Amino acid sequence: MKDDLYNDALDPIVKEAIRRLPQKLLDERNFRIVRALHLSACHRVLPKExxxxxxxxxxxxxxxxxxxxxxxxxxxxxxxx
Incomplete structure (x- = not known):
């Protein structure tokens, strides 16, 4: 998702906004980021589906x-x- 690209390490406003996310949204965001990092490290592409x-x-x-x-x-x- 496009909003996953915001980096909380660079901007305190983003860091505070992420802190305020409901736990479900935060968990989903973290899952997408970890999955992207894993796929990148394995030099693989997420299946189109x-x-x-x-x-x-x-x-x-x-x-x-x-x-x-x-x-x-x-x-x-x-x-x-």
Whole structure:
């Protein structure tokens, strides 16, 4: 999924958004990442029937990223007062 490409090591906003994910979404994300790393290490390609379909690729992390960004903006506004 496209949102699996966000790297929490590089961005604290992404790290916080990932921390807020429900456990089920986090487990699914981790499974996809581990599977991708394993396949890459074995120099193999995921079978086509297991590929994520375009309709299924929903931005599951984006709402959490938006929420964290809004909170940070609000904190900055309060600090300016």
């Amino acid at each position: 297991q590929w994520t379909k375009f309709e299924e690729d929903v931005p599951y992390l984006t709402p959490y990223l938006d929420e964290v960004e809004k909170e940070l903006d609000e904190k900055k506004k309060w600090e300016e007062l």
